[in-house]
Every structure is written in C-alpha cells, then in structure tokens.
Amino acid sequence: MEGKSAACAHLSPVGNIAAAAADLWSNESVQNVKLLGATAPVVSVEQLIYDCRLMNVALAEGTEAARKLRDWLVRSDAALDPQAFVLAPENVVALSRAMVTPKDARERSWDVAAATLSLLRTTAERGELSLSDRELHWLDMLDMQLETAPRNEPSAVAAFSASAYPNLILSEYGL
Numbered sequence: 001m002e003g004k005s006a007a008c009a010h011l012s013p014v015g016n017i018a019a020a021a022a023d024l025w026s027n028e029s030v031q032n033v034k035l036l037g038a039t040a041p042v043v044s045v046e047q048l049i050y051d052c053r054l055m056n057v058a059l060a061e062g063t064e065a066a067r068k069l070r071d072w073l074v075r076s077d078a079a080l081d082p083q084a085f086v087l088a089p090e091n092v093v094a095l096s097r098a099m100v101t102p103k104d105a106r107e108r109s110w111d112v113a114a115a116t117l118s119l120l121r122t123t124a125e126r127g128e129l130s131l132s133d134r135e136l137h138w139l140d141m142l143d144m145q146l147e148t149a150p151r152n153e154p155s156a157v158a159a160f161s162a163s164a165y166p167n168l169i170l171s172e173y174g175l
Helices: 017-021 040-060 063-080 082-087 089-100 105-125 133-148 153-159
Strands: none
Touching (some): 017 063, 017 082, 017 089, 063 082, 082 089, 082 105, 105 133, 105 153
C-alpha cells in the first residue's frame, strides 16, 4: 500500500491511512540512488524502522494508546481524499457489512458500490470530507451508472446477451 513512509517511490493520496490499515508498508520500487544520508533503500528502511518503533511503543502502552495512534493517523488524512476516506478502518468495516449480506457476487459488488457512493456523498455534504466540484461530478456520474447497472448475476448475464454482444459466448464463461 502506498502512502505514509512508502511515498519515496509513488505519491499517494492515502497518506497516514496506510499506517492505520496495514502493519507494514514499504515500496519495492525505491531506486538505488545516493542521498545525503545513504542510498534511498537504506533511508526508506530507516523511516520504516522509526514508524515501527512508534507503533511498538503505542502498543506497549496498551490497546487504548495503540487505538489513539491509529485514530490520529486516520484523522490526519481521511477527510482530505475519497480514497483515504474509504480506507479508514471504520469505513472499511461499514462497507464490508454491505458486502456480506447479499446472495451473489454481483449483488455484493452492487451493494458495496452503492454504499460507498452514499457514504462519500453524505460525508461530503456534512463537510467531513473535502471533495472538489470535479469529484462531486464523478459521484453523480457513478450514481447514474449504478442505477442502470444490473443488480444481480442473472440480470447481468441477461444484459450481456448474444444479440447485444454477438462475439460473446457465455458458455465459455460457465454461464
């Protein structure tokens, strides 16, 4: 996962959320170039060591301290970007609930997409998530696409009929 101390190779809007969502984040794409302190991979590992030490101290202080550190990491970036917001632990749990109740994979995908769009929109309307006009426009477009998308697997298979897609042979996909 990019973000936090893995930004040395790729910039990422998730920022500190990476440290709240994963117990290790690094980057295999760190170029082996000389920096003032050492080579970039050595510097990158040193930064990861600092983060791990901080997390270990928080954990040694107890569950409440570890959760407080996690909450600070989340609060520092969740409201700044929709990708970071969706990866905040409480939102992952909420969206996961939307995925476990429907019957087929298509319905689970549809439900979590609808829940994600709703969560992003309502949170932005309350001023708890900063979305640009362009991002709000994309939410509108995604809402319209979702409204016309088949909700369950039989409907999706029917939508991809041979008359609409003459080169598609459903039996080759086990349908």
